[in-house]
Amino acid sequence: MVRPISMPKLGQSEEVATIVRWLKKEGEAVAKGDILFEIETDKALLEVESFFEGTLLKIVAAEGQTIPIQSTVGYIGDPGDPIPETPAPPQPPRAEAPKAPGEARYATPPSVPVAELPKARRERAVVPEGETRPGERTLPIAAAFGTSELFRISPRAAKLAREAVIDPRPIIGTGAGGRIVERDVKAYLAAKGYDRLRITPAAKKLAARQKLDILSLEGKGDSGRITVADVQRAIAERPRPMSRMRQAIADRLTQSFTSTPHFFVTVSVDMTDLEAFRSELRAQGAAYTITDFILKAVALTLPEFPAVNSTTDGKNIRWHSRVHLGLAVSLEQGLVVPVICDADDLTLAEIHDRATELTAKARAGKLTPAEMSGSTFTVSNMGMLDVENFTAIINPGESAILAVSSVQKQPVVKDDQIKIRSLMKITLSSDHRVVDGVIAARFVNAIKNKLEEITLWKRLA
Amino acid sequence: METFGVVVIGAGPGGYPAAIRAAQLGATVAVVEKEELGGTCLNWGCIPTKTLIASSDLYARLKSAGEMGLKVEGAAFDYAAMAARKDQVVGVLRNGIKQLLKAHGVKIFKGTAAFQTRNRVVVKSEASPGDTSSSYTAIGAEKTIIATGATSSMPGFLPRHKRVLESRSFLELKSLPSSALVLGGGIVGCEFACLLAQLGLRVTVVELLEDILWNLDADVRRELRRHMENTLGIRILTGRTLENITADDHSVDGTVGEEQVKADVLLAALGRKPVTEELKPENAGLATSPQGFIEVDEYGRTRVATIYAIGDVTGGPQLAHAATSQGLVAAENACSRSLRKNEKYIPNCVFTSPEIGTVGISEQEARAQGREIKTGKFMLGALGKALAMGGPMGFVKWIADAETDQLLGAQVVGPHATELIAEATMAIRAELTATELARTVHAHPTLAEAWMESAHVLEGSPIHSLPKKKK
Numbered sequence: 001m002v003r004p005i006s007m008p009k010l011g012q013s014e015e016v017a018t019i020v021r022w023l024k025k026e027g028e029a030v031a032k033g034d035i036l037f038e039i040e041t042d043k044a045l046l047e048v049e050s051f052f053e054g055t056l057l058k059i060v061a062a063e064g065q066t067i068p069i070q071s072t073v074g075y076i077g078d079p080g081d082p083i084p085e086t087p088a089p090p091q092p093p094r095a096e097a098p099k100a101p102g103e104a105r106y107a108t109p110p111s112v113p114v115a116e117l118p119k120a121r122r123e124r125a126v127v128p129e130g131e132t133r134p135g136e137r138t139l140p141i142a143a144a145f146g147t148s149e150l151f152r153i154s155p156r157a158a159k160l161a162r163e164a165v166i167d168p169r170p171i172i173g174t175g176a177g178g179r180i181v182e183r184d185v186k187a188y189l190a191a192k193g194y195d196r197l198r199i200t201p202a203a204k205k206l207a208a209r210q211k212l213d214i215l216s217l218e219g220k221g222d223s224g225r226i227t228v229a230d231v232q233r234a235i236a237e238r239p240r241p242m243s244r245m246r247q248a249i250a251d252r253l254t255q256s257f258t259s260t261p262h263f264f265v266t267v268s269v270d271m272t273d274l275e276a277f278r279s280e281l282r283a284q285g286a287a288y289t290i291t292d293f294i295l296k297a298v299a300l301t302l303p304e305f306p307a308v309n310s311t312t313d314g315k316n317i318r319w320h321s322r323v324h325l326g327l328a329v330s331l332e333q334g335l336v337v338p339v340i341c342d343a344d345d346l347t348l349a350e351i352h353d354r355a356t357e358l359t360a361k362a363r364a365g366k367l368t369p370a371e372m373s374g375s376t377f378t379v380s381n382m383g384m385l386d387v388e389n390f391t392a393i394i395n396p397g398e399s400a401i402l403a404v405s406s407v408q409k410q411p412v413v414k415d416d417q418i419k420i421r422s423l424m425k426i427t428l429s430s431d432h433r434v435v436d437g438v439i440a441a442r443f444v445n446a447i448k449n450k451l452e453e454i455t456l457w458k459r460l461a
Numbered sequence: 462m463e464t465f466g467v468v469v470i471g472a473g474p475g476g477y478p479a480a481i482r483a484a485q486l487g488a489t490v491a492v493v494e495k496e497e498l499g500g501t502c503l504n505w506g507c508i509p510t511k512t513l514i515a516s517s518d519l520y521a522r523l524k525s526a527g528e529m530g531l532k533v534e535g536a537a538f539d540y541a542a543m544a545a546r547k548d549q550v551v552g553v554l555r556n557g558i559k560q561l562l563k564a565h566g567v568k569i570f571k572g573t574a575a576f577q578t579r580n581r582v583v584v585k586s587e588a589s590p591g592d593t594s595s596s597y598t599a600i601g602a603e604k605t606i607i608a609t610g611a612t613s614s615m616p617g618f619l620p621r622h623k624r625v626l627e628s629r630s631f632l633e634l635k636s637l638p639s640s641a642l643v644l645g646g647g648i649v650g651c652e653f654a655c656l657l658a659q660l661g662l663r664v665t666v667v668e669l670l671e672d673i674l675w676n677l678d679a680d681v682r683r684e685l686r687r688h689m690e691n692t693l694g695i696r697i698l699t700g701r702t703l704e705n706i707t708a709d710d711h712s713v714d715g716t717v718g719e720e721q722v723k724a725d726v727l728l729a730a731l732g733r734k735p736v737t738e739e740l741k742p743e744n745a746g747l748a749t750s751p752q753g754f755i756e757v758d759e760y761g762r763t764r765v766a767t768i769y770a771i772g773d774v775t776g777g778p779q780l781a782h783a784a785t786s787q788g789l790v791a792a793e794n795a796c797s798r799s800l801r802k803n804e805k806y807i808p809n810c811v812f813t814s815p816e817i818g819t820v821g822i823s824e825q826e827a828r829a830q831g832r833e834i835k836t837g838k839f840m841l842g843a844l845g846k847a848l849a850m851g852g853p854m855g856f857v858k859w860i861a862d863a864e865t866d867q868l869l870g871a872q873v874v875g876p877h878a879t880e881l882i883a884e885a886t887m888a889i890r891a892e893l894t895a896t897e898l899a900r901t902v903h904a905h906p907t908l909a910e911a912w913m914e915s916a917h918v919l920e921g922s923p924i925h926s927l928p929k930k931k932k
């Protein structure tokens with residue numbers, strides 16, 4: 001029996017997801033629980049398992065395609081089963097416009113005529129293949145070229161441009177209705193000094209394959225000859241779309257940083273005693289991380305400062321009664337923030353277990369969207385990265401974030417003596433619309449005092 | 462104190478061209494040489510061995526002249542005369558270098574150079590050979606090019622005995638032994654093994670690694686090994702060590718696993734170590750690597766701004782032509798404002814029987830890098846010229862980028878392989894594609910046609926090999 005495979009629903013906010021990679025091919029046997037494909041949402045990369053056993057009969061949604069939740073991506077059944085006629089998966093609202101294979105769409109050509117700017121062809125606004133969306137900002141770097149439907153060029157002229165491995169779009173047409181004809185291409189090549197251009201055969205072939213304009217390349221070989229290395233450099237520099245996750249990060253951080261008046265307050269925490277206590281605990285078999293203590297200290301402090309644990313839209317403020325702590329985890333492909341819910345109800349040991357579990361899931365790419373939403377305050381610890389101090393950007397919907405830096409040995413004046421102590425800087429980024437300097441200062445000092453008060457930890461651990 | 466724009470330390474195949482190029486660019490140049498002009502290559506390496514190989518090759522061909530319809534009786538060799546010819550060839554070339562340096566106004570200092578500071582070199586020289594009294598001359602150097610080369614390694618486990626030789630001392634023999642044990646199956650070991658086997662010696666090669674010439678393409682190794690074992694009768698023991706080595710007045714003995722091996726002499730070919738002992742680079746602020754090499758960047762620059770280094774002492778490919786190219790680059794970089802990088806494509810030539818030439822990337826290297834490649838192989842036996850010459854063994858092979866057809870590497874094994882590799886080197890450096898090479902007219906009948914034919918193979922449309930069966 002043929003069963004459709006659908007794009008799973010992953011969380012409340014997800015409407016679309018992108019198929020990153022199919023791990024099974026059409027015609028391949030599938031066991032229940034086998035990973036069928038990988039998907040990417042705004043928040044995560046996830047693997048999707050099969051609920052059925054059988055043969056993957058057909059893949060409907062190709063790799064790279066972004067489709068709505070719960071639409072059909074393929075079919076599983078027995079070999080020879082007829083596959084139901086389905087329309088192609090519906091296009092999500094944000095999906096790109098359909099395009100012919102191998103054809104790219106481009107942003108508007110430059111308003112400045114090419115001849116007026118010596119480097120104009122390098123600075124032409126273009127966007128990577130397949131990523132054009134109306135009104136979108138584009139990058140000023142040479143990119144792949146092709147010809148759109150509206151571009152008027154004669155077949156002979158197009159062939160000449162193709163053989164010359166140049167982008168014909170800047171050429172001014174003198175044919176009927178401004179159409180580019182062969183003589184225009186010839187004149188353009190002559191004006192550009194094409195005959196003097198030196199390029200190795202392999203470099204030219206590679207440029208042609210990659211649809212690069214060889215007039216836009218800079219030759220670093222003998223006497224300015226364009227070599228394969230020069231083409232590879234241009235390929236590497238070509239703008240390409242960021243992952244959906246990276247784009248989501250970009251959106252959220254830009255929104256937060258531009259719409260929230262951030263200010264920053266830093267204090268140094270003396271971690272000498274807590275470090276000693278932590279070693280003691282480790283010797284006894286309880287391996288707490290510094291993050292565990294910080295999370296616990298934050299969970300203890302937040303209820304005393306409702307403004308720091310709040311959400312505002314600039315008109316209204318909502319004080320959260322619960323403490324849901326976001327913990328920023330850096331992955332190769334970007335940043336994720338798993339959430340420890342009701343952290344104020346958890347013991348130090350429970351916080352440790354939950355943080356360990358969520359971090360491991362994050363590293364393995366197994367966090368669900370639900371595990372990454374609902375935080376009321378976030379902690380970002382760069383302690384393991386050997387930094388003296390840094391500031392973090394507030395997570396949208398929250399009013400502060402705590403940036404934790406490395407523990408470093410420093411000379412400290414204590415009882416009029418210079419002592420070597422282990423200090424750690426913590427910096428609170430606050431939304432000045434709801435948090436004033438006094439509150440931020442009290443808040444960071446409350447955290448500091450808790451971390452330095454060793455009797456507290458002896459009671460909690 | 463006399464001061465020079467450029468002082469070159471060592472007059473080997475790297476040093477003397479560097480000196481000439483620096484002089485051509487207008488610098489006042491001195492070159493310091495502690496032994497003979499021409500260095501290892503000319504005096505104790507490439508040139509003397511190739512002179513001997515020319516004799517042994519002809520001798521081997523005379524012995525099989527019957528195949529060519531010739532009658533040669535009583536073919537024999539006189540090793541003393543062969544060695545004398547070798548010395549004569551070396552003498553001519555050495556004198557040639559002297560003339561060239563003189564003609565370019567390069568001043569030659571005879572002696573051993575040591576840095577005193579980064580801009581001052583002291584040359585220690587002996588008044589006459591055997592005289593223990595030395596004289597010292599200090600010379601100033603605005604720029605220095607270190608080209609001190611390398612020397613054969615003689616590990617401590619080898620007995621110090623007149624029957625235990627390395628390549629240089631072997632070349633000084635005036636008569637040949639009747640058997641040889643060659644320790645090390647690298648380039649030097651294999652070249653000597655073939656030379657000696659052609660002259661009728663019983664030869665055993667012992668190599669620690671899994672195969673001889675381990676760095677080369679597996680196809681190439683297979684072809685050479687088959688010929689060395691089957692035609693030249695060389696015993697090749699690989700993946701094993703030579704142990705319990707002893708030498709006495711009668712023979713050198715050792716064990717390889719359970720087996721006893723014995724020969725008149727042992728030739729150690731275990732690699733070469735850089736010559737920096739007397740140079741005192743630390744006085745110029747230069748440290749050597751743990752292996753004693755002087756490290757340079759791709760422009761031939763050491764960590765000291767005014768000092769360059771080239772050739773074997775830098776730990777790159779230990780090849781005379783690599784040193785020459787690096788010497789020219791270093792001299793140009795030292796004497797002009799624009800910087801040039803060392804060349805990437807260095808052909809590797811092995812003068813075994815059959816010869817081997819390789820350049821660029823090998824199939825195994827490409828696969829290890831995860832590169833998409835395709836290969837085109839053509840057997841020399843399918844060429845008219847190879848058949849006409851007799852002994853049509855060997856093949857050429859191109860390695861090309863799967864997407865663009867760019868020629869990335871080439872191997873050739875067979876007659877004149879070391880000459881044939883020149884075309885491939887040129888093609889790869891010029892970044893030619895298989896199509897360009899395939900369309901280039903190659904004269905007929907020649908061995909070089911094999912490059913064109915194998916480029917046709919890469920394109921999937923060979924003329925002189927059978928088409929692949931369609932599935």
